[in-house]
Amino acid sequence: MKNLLVREIKKNFKSFLIWLIILVAINACMFAAFEATSEMAKNTEAMLAQYPEAFVKALSLDKFDMTNILHYYASRSYIIITLFGSIYAVMLSACILSKEESERTVEFLVSKPITRHEIVSAKYLCVVLYTVLFNVLFSISNFLFMQIFKTNDFGIEPFLLISLGGFLIHIIFASICFLLSVFITKTKAIISVSFGVVFVTYFFSILASVEEKMSFFKYLSPFSYYNTEDLVVNSTINGSYLIVSIALIIISIGLSYFSYSRKNITA
């Protein structure tokens, strides 16, 4: 199993580095605009008036103190970073197992002394490792940027919560798409489905926050589980959603082990 894990780590390192650098760079650009936004925010009403009402509501802009750099991050960058981070996570997790079948290398792998469980373990461990590493390194860079660009102090606890929220969203999507890739093994198909899962649930979270009648959509979207208002403004993490998240991850991985060890590999 160690052999396969090392191979996967090496194989996926380059794309990890590219995604990390790009997202850190985007984040840096966002922070570069903080000072100007912070100045404008002294006249908050004037700034908010620039945006459509639904947009303000969707991003909870009316709840944030834009002179606080953490609030600025939460309202401006968090969703972009989480969305793109989720895309990276699902691209990694959806292809890592299915590629062996779509590229027909699975026959080689299965003919070696390794069990199906070990294959799933090595591949999922690699996904977890890179998702954790991505979030840790991104959060460190995020913290450093905030220290550099801040005009006032910000709370450490909400910072840690928002970092944890992003990580949980990534790992939920990664786990769900890992499970889907046991059944959908064609690369194009699994990537389309995985992107679909991320974007549709993102859309649900927008719907839930804009329209009261559609607030039930929030239960269907991990993006709503860890929204910035809870994490940064209220400095809390919803316990029920945390349990749902852990359950989703455990079920996805449990089913992945179960299904992969029983499937006929016909590639």
Added chain:
Amino acid sequence: MIEIKKLSKYYGKSRGIIDLDLKVEQGEVFGFIGPNGAGKSTTIRLLLSLIYPTSGTAYINGMDCIHESKKLKHILGYVPSEVNYYDDMKVIDLFHYSSKFYNKDCAARIENISGRLGLDTTKKINDLSYGNKKKVAIVQALLHEPEVLIFDEPTSGLDPLIQNEFFEILKEEKKKGTTILFSSHILSEVQKVCDRVAIIKDGKILNIEQIETLRKNKFRQVEIYYNGNISIGEYQTMKIKNLSETENTLSFLYTGNIHQLLIKLAEEKGIENISIEEPSLEDIFIHYYSERGGIK
């Protein structure tokens, strides 16, 4: 030793193999021949636990192919019919990656077999021709010195010189006592190396024979070139198979007493020439097919 008992595999309602029984002895080279879709690859995939049986059991060297798969694969080498490896790797990287699964230093063996097959291990797998990829498959199957080898059409894509070298390697493996299951639809190559052969069709084994028995039985391929009248009808009453008649040539597979045939031939006045040969395995193969269900 490979032992398959009442092994069946259905894909939904469609047939893979049905109640297959097979025993390959320790140190034996066992041929597995049949047309495409007969069930050869299904059987091999079951042995490798790529797919799971609907019913029945399969053991290799006493280990259950499903439940002791990992342990079993330490002593198993496999050459697939279609070769697909990681395009981003160099050949040597794939061999090192492969070796690590066995926790063995296989460097000398890799160098030896790669050299004999004329394989450049510094190349990227993506840049290799089909034949060279097949060589990669052979080396990675042999590098850990397995006790059991499974070959699924191993020579396709190899040029004749390399094929000969491959058969030499195979003979050396046999001398060492390696058990070999050799699946192919090219009968002449099975004839070259195998001790016994199983003929499979429509998911069932039609017959298992010693290669020597197949060769030594009294089957003879007879061709009669005539330039006058010969009593074709009388031949039809004799023990013959696959009779065909084209432009003054009568050919058939004779399965009866050779003395009776010679007496019959001596009576013929119109014969211009005659050829009596040992039949090829192809001819015997057709004989079995026509005898047990017809050729489709």
